[in-house]
Amino acid sequence: MRGERRPLRDLKSFVLPEIGELRETGDSWDPCQLLDPFGRPVQPAAVFFKDLMAADSSPLTPRSYGMDLLRWYRFLWALEIEWDRAVREDARDFMLWMKLADKPVRVHWRHRGKALSAKSTPPRGPAPGTPNPVTGKPTVGTKYAARTRAHCETVLRTFYDFHLENNTGSLLVNPFPLVRNRRSARANTHHNPEKEHKNQRTGLYRPKIPKRIPRRIPDEKYTEVFAGLRSHRDRALLAFWVATGARAEELLTSKQGDAIVGQQTIGVIRKGTREYQELPATPDAFVWLRLYQEEAWRKGVPRGRRQPLWWTLRRPWRPLEYDAARMMFNRANEVLGANWTLHDLRHTATFLMLDDPTMPPVYVQHILGHKYLSTLDIYNNPSRDEVIAAGLAHRDRQRRKRESPPPAPHAPAYNPESLSNLFGGPIS
Known part of the structure; x- marks a missing residue:
């Protein structure tokens, strides 16, 4: 009933x-x-x-x-x-x-045997969570x-x-x-107009x-991740993700004709609007792309302006999908024992653009494909590393202050000029 x-x-x-x-x-x-x-x-x-x-x-x-x-x-x-x-x-x-x-x-079917044999051994790495x-x-x-x-x-x-x-x-x-x-006839019926609305x-x-704070990959760690990649294709992908700030799945929509070396731009299909947009990249990214294409074409990867730009590394040739790209990046992470994600590359690109004082934020908004400029406000919050570094620097300044106190102030004395004006002549 x-x-x-x-x-x-x-x-x-x-x-x-x-x-x-x-x-x-x-x-x-x-x-x-x-x-x-x-x-x-x-x-x-x-x-x-x-x-x-x-x-x-x-x-x-x-x-x-x-x-x-x-x-x-x-x-x-x-x-x-x-x-x-x-x-x-x-x-x-x-x-x-x-x-x-x-x-x-x-458990993936390829790892079921390993999972059964690993039950008696303690897991390596940090505990979940x-x-x-x-x-x-x-x-x-x-x-x-x-x-x-x-x-x-x-x-x-x-x-x-x-x-x-x-x-x-x-x-x-x-x-x-x-x-x-929220089920009442009118939302916020009894709300005090003198107070701000709170998220309900x-x-x-x-x-x-x-509240999630975006994280960037430090330059030295990015270099280590880049060095752990196994192919020119993976290096080109990583270089373009950090250079353009495109989402991982957006970059995989590019065709071979979308990479314009002379203009240093690459075209992608945006995730939400499904519109085509050209994004600026770096010369290094195009260098790695050219090395990858020369190697792939020699192996027999389909070639043409309307063909996909990114392919699998082994036959049968198939366009590279998001899951395969994610696993590629995870393998490079495992070398360092890190757990960065492909979306952290987008955050890293955003931080690099916002760190440039001559780069207007409205241009960053357009490159990232955000609808509102206010979306960039999350990058104004201090990151975990910045907060820790600032706290350690404060402790160091306090320690130096205790170890070397400032010199004692001089004993107060009369000003000779003031005495001369007061008594009408030079004071001996």
């Missing part, structure tokens, strides 16, 4: 079953399909994906949303609950499970991150709002409600997201 309360569940021993699948079809009309445990398409998800594509969303959006929907559907399938019969208690238990439970560990000794960034933890949980809550609330508007199935309420003050959580079960 719709009015019944769910019994309290013991989620401590609950394990999310790996049933169902999110399949990428490669069809631009239907890029992703959410399949149930019997391999049949989940129609509510298919309709939702179609609406996302019609709303001019990125082709990557259905996959991103689909991963959250798959996790939710697996939760419902395990508890034998129909998607349109889910209530607020189900959403509460799901978000509580995501907050407290460990993430499912999926602890700061990396090289970069200071926390390693991937065993729990779902706050951003992952917030994204999932937003996707599921949007999913049910869409079907409520379309009167799909027997759905009556959204199991992922808004907070009470939109969803009742949406977690608070910690």
